[in-house]
Amino acid sequence: MRIAIIGAGPAAVGLLDALARAGADAGVGVGVGAEHEVTVFDPAPYPWRGRPYAPDMDSVLVNVPPALMSLRHDDGGHYADWLGERGAGFFDPLLGAPLVPRGRYGEYLEETAEKALAGGNVRLVPERVVGASRDLLIRTADGHEHRADRIVLCVGSGTPADPYGLDGAPGYIGDPYPLARTLEDVPRDASVLIIGSRLTAVDVAVSLAARGHGGPISLASRGGMLPHVWQRPNGPDGYRPQFLTTDAVRAMGPDVTLAKIYDLLCAELDALGEDIAEIEADLRGAATEDPAVRLRRQVELVNTPAQARRLLQQACHTVMPLAWPLLPEADRETLRRHSRLAVSLASPMVPVNGVRMLELFESGQLDSLSGVRSIVGAASGFEVGWDGGTRRADIVVNAVNPPPGSVPHAAVELVDGLLREGLAARHPDGGIVPSDPRVHVVGDLHGGRPFLTSGIPEVVGAAARTARALTREWAAPSLTRA
């Protein structure tokens, strides 16, 4: 079987690793034996590292502890084992776990991919895919064609859009990564406006600070809500949910509702002796509370024994993706209305960044502008219109990532082609779904997912499911040539 993987980020590496292991188990696999071959396409200068994990400043950190960064969905220790003794050098006392720069994590991605490549039946074509025909003839931007029997899209969600039409304006940084390059020419005393207030905005602010930036920094967003701050994760023997579990949601099947999930959370907190009213009151304040005040409290709560927020964060990545497609539309709409809060809960900042952001707020160097209406190029720099009036900025950095389900710029022609050829269909909630059994979609482009960006566990979980589907076909050779 000729498998074409389009995109060489973490999804592709997880898939290659799962295929290589399945092949080794069956004695036929990718990398051993000539029967199956895999071609991976990606023009990125650092293949295997995807969008987030290219070499960059040391201030650009992974956002989660090692157990959640493993490329093997069935082996949570795979990344920690790779890190080995090096982990001690990155130990973060606030998180209680190693926290490496994302560029370092990229080395793990590279090495895992290289192992899968070593067998010889996997090759990388450093080209962008621009189309695929009904008989799976893949076209790359250099005009070449490649025949495949199966296609797996692993294209991620791409780079930021240009919400204020500023592309090309002097002083505008449309895509902040790698920050080592994009911040290089920012004068130390410049006033910098960062569009967005999520994790990428945090990366930009703490990286400016790490470079010794002295000028004012503003976060410009609609609501001004920052990501929550990670609470130190429970250790391996720590608390595991008893009620708010995927098994409980599976048991509900199509009868799942938000009210029933809420009941599971209540049962969980009751068993722990925690009062749900406390977390509810805290979350109710998220949209209106002063971001610095909220941040200070969250930094103080990093070690709290209370489980409520940890449970909610975990549920966003476990229970929610399972329940989402089954929930009544009215419940999905309720969740969409609270999407900013859900995203800030699901993807918190690491405590060390919480502390850095707090220092910046408290020193007066950083502030948050909410209700931003316009950002326009001025004679020199930019003018920002927001609820509090107008503001000037020398530099504007766009830190708004496309939502899951977005088609990356680099994959627009390809996706249009797949839709035209009837190989995939748009999902009403965004993203696409395969409409041909020879096509697979792994990662945030897959339609029918909630609005939360997938972390590594979800991406590699989906990659492993795709690997299983492909290897099942290895056992049924008649299916391999369409």
Ligand SMILES: Cc1cc2nc3c(=O)[nH]c(=O)nc-3n(C[C@H](O)[C@H](O)[C@H](O)COP(=O)(O)OP(=O)(O)OC[C@H]3O[C@@H](n4cnc5c(N)ncnc54)[C@H](O)[C@@H]3O)c2cc1C
């Ligand atoms: C800034 C940032 C930081 C993050 N940090 C974390 C973190 O610390 N922990 C975590 O768990 N998750 C994190 N995430 C979530 C992240 O989505 C996943 O970790 C992961 O990168 C998703 O992998 P992917 O392979 O699906 O997509 P990507 O990483 O986006 O990779 C997609 C690849 O496809 C290629 N591609 C696109 N179109 C084409 C085409 N037409 N032809 C060929 N190639 C193409 C691109 O060049 C790219 O290399 C982060 C996300 C972002 C944006």
